[in-house]
Amino acid sequence: METLLIELLKSLVSGLLMGMVFALVALGLTIIFGVMDIVNFAHGEFLMFGMYTTLLVSPLMGVDPLLSLPVCGVVGAALGMVCYFGVVRFLLRGPMVAQLLGTFGLMLALRNLALLFMGSEPRLVKSGVLVGRSLVLGPGVVLESTKLAAAVLSIVSFVFVWWLIRRTKTGMALTATSLDKEGARYMGISTERMNALAWALGGASVAIAGGLLVNFWPVEPNVGLLFTMIAFATVALGGFGSIQGAFAAGILIGMIVYIPPVWDAATSFAGVDAPTIHGFKYTFVYLIYFLIMVLRPQGLFGWKQ
Amino acid sequence: MPEPMLEVSGITVRYSGLPVLREASVRVEEGQTVAVVGSNGAGKSTLLKAIMGAARTGPEGSIKFLGQEIKGLPTERIVRRGLIYVPEDRKLFKPLPVEENLLLGAFVVSDEAAKRRSLEYVYELFPRLRERRAQPAGSLSGGEQQMVAIGRGLMSDPKLLILDEPSLGLAPLMVSEVFQTVGRLQKEGRTVILVEQNVLEALEMADYAYVVQTGRIRHQGTSRELLDSDVVQKAFLGGV
């Protein structure tokens, strides 16, 4: 019984922490969609760029991986703007399918760029103040510092973005742009600048998520796919364009991912001879994504507002 | 003749190669109310959007505002110069509260005190909006939404206010309220371009008017001249 309880507690804590990381990964996707109604298929590749940034920059500058996060933010923002001004802006005039294929192409391009320069072997940050440290909450319940820091910075990022959107003039302009582009222009808002800002913010937040993630998740050029899928599921669950929705849904999905291990512990405890399912935890995410799309396509919090 | 506030000379707008507005010329002097009338699809909104940089104009012609060329500028830069357009479909930010819609109308205003004064002015102009300030703009009645649209247009204290069919789709009582509002703006000395389907009311209110038909400005003159003219009588006022 005790082992089962510990397993449950462990999963709850891990799910919560991972959930906040998923939320931070999804934040940029929901911002870009909210402002521009564009689904960025290259989102996971932005994350991958953030991961490589930390991996390369921290030894290069001789600083702790944690201190490379501002660099990740800058790289992500620059990448977002380059993609917007170089590609996405030209897709806006085209049909929806052009936008889908366009960001899909961006995904392939970024992935191959990484393959070319970084090679295909997975790499992980191996040293730093966070790496290898942990906080023991109880027997068997351990908070890894890397995940804890990621969760805390996720909260900080969400609070910052919420403040920016709800409490600043620029945020009001972003909101107006997301609701009605033509109307926003009649207010004197440069919607072009707001679009670019959305891509910069989206790129920066997901690259920072990457910089945090690479402390405990190895990076390779294809790492983006899994996270793009998780981010899609998160944003679909939270409601496309919703910021609070992304946060809540991220945590929910973090929990969902830990249902299979708990299930396995429970069946083994009960002595039931059931097959173990913890290897399928991400399949659960896709299942949930599918169910949301069928049952509640507007997500838990509705679209945009 | 005084220097006009707005001088549109010979502009053309084409949609996929087909001209929907041809060689249009319009002038508006400070303090004037200028009416633009014409039947549905004539090209009135296209003319206004061309002035606002929201419909792409052809290479010919020019648009001068306060003596400076504004043709080809992006809409947001034109707005910053003091031209405000209240579109016929209003373009409200429907999920946002009334007050936030109004404040967005003052986006180009950086003086906070001026912003508050404008808000007070709009609430005084439309007391009902003060009552509904916290409600989402989309939850208001059609007439109230039009008040938000006009109020939002006044928030930056524009040099020239362009109203595109403000009475469109409103109940008769609301229509007369809209015209009363325009009358008050006129008395305040504002410069207004008014596009209307209610030709008689618009002409009675305006100093000068243009008649647009199938993409061209076919007639123009003082309101008196147009009200008395046969063409306008026949086409819009049911006279013989």
Ligand SMILES: Nc1ncnc2c1ncn2[C@@H]1O[C@H](COP(=O)(O)OP(=O)(O)O)[C@@H](O)[C@H]1O
């Ligand atoms: N974005 C557009 N694309 C193509 N045609 C348009 C567009 N906007 C308006 N038109 C056409 O231009 C003509 C003039 O429209 P408009 O200026 O809206 O007329 P009005 O405001 O006088 O009713 C109409 O025939 C309309 O169908």
Ligand SMILES: [Mg+2]
């Ligand atoms: Mg029209």
